[in-house]
Amino acid sequence: MREQLIKICGLSSPDTMQAALDAGATHVGLVHYQPSPRHIELPDASRLRAMARGRAKVVLLLVNADIETTSAAIEAIKPEVIQFHGTETPEWCALVRKQVNIEVWKALGVKDKPTLEKSARYIGKVDRLLFDAPATALPGGNGTSFDWSLLADHEHTAAWGLAGGLTPENVADAIAQTGAPLVDTSSGVESAPGIKDAAKIAAFCAAAKAG
Numbered sequence: 655m656r657e658q659l660i661k662i663c664g665l666s667s668p669d670t671m672q673a674a675l676d677a678g679a680t681h682v683g684l685v686h687y688q689p690s691p692r693h694i695e696l697p698d699a700s701r702l703r704a705m706a707r708g709r710a711k712v713v714l715l716l717v718n719a720d721i722e723t724t725s726a727a728i729e730a731i732k733p734e735v736i737q738f739h740g741t742e743t744p745e746w747c748a749l750v751r752k753q754v755n756i757e758v759w760k761a762l763g764v765k766d767k768p769t770l771e772k773s774a775r776y777i778g779k780v781d782r783l784l785f786d787a788p789a790t791a792l793p794g795g796n797g798t799s800f801d802w803s804l805l806a807d808h809e810h811t812a813a814w815g816l817a818g819g820l821t822p823e824n825v826a827d828a829i830a831q832t833g834a835p836l837v838d839t840s841s842g843v844e845s846a847p848g849i850k851d852a853a854k855i856a857a858f859c860a861a862a863k864a865g
């Protein structure tokens with residue numbers, strides 16, 4: 655039976671990292687992007703990274719980071735995955751993937767069919783596409799969903815995941831509707847922006863596994 659992949663994104667404290675690991679998250683996201691309420695500095699990120707070693711894959715989340723920031727973050731965190739969540743080009747993603755030999759994901763905001771089809775330019779350049787809601791106040795982490803029916807007849811030719819407004823209450827339905835092999839949440843498991851809630855994390859993971 656296929657394992658449901660579950661990413662809890664925007665973790666920034668040891669207790670909620672522990673909650674995500676104990677709940678069975680397969681991926682844990684660390685946001686290194688100053689404007690985000692989930693931004694984590696590299697020393698703290700490195701300490702959370704150590705907690706996850708051998709239990710879940712650490713996803714370093716960057717948004718249009720320059721080479722120095724990208725290099726420093728990779729060196730400090732040594733993630734299993736880098737998720738680019740800005741306007742990074744397929745060429746940039748492929749270059750980083752080749753240079754550092756780390757799994758690379760590209761997040762894309764799905765507005766309509768054309769934007770979904772444009773994701774094809776990343777095929778072969780990244781390891782996974784993450785279909786998220788379009789950027790609003792932030793490039794991601796806005797707690798808003800996109801129209802999942804847009805995925806109904808989309809031919810997935812690469813590994814992919816679903817993000818945007820997923821909660822313990824709707825994640826099973828999202829999986830049933832889309833067949834998403836990976837689900838990703840940030841706002842939906844928080845009590846306030848940037849404040850992760852251990853009970854919501856557990857509920858999300860349980861619902862996703864049951865989905």
Ligand SMILES: O=C(O)c1ccccc1NCC(=O)[C@H](O)[C@H](O)COP(=O)(O)O
Nearest residue numbers: 663690794795796797818819839840841
């Ligand atoms: O989480 C953030 O604060 C964030 C900020 C800037 C870019 C990306 C960000 N999050 C990336 C993610 O993968 C989120 O989990 C994804 O966008 C879904 O967020 P949400 O709708 O809040 O569940």
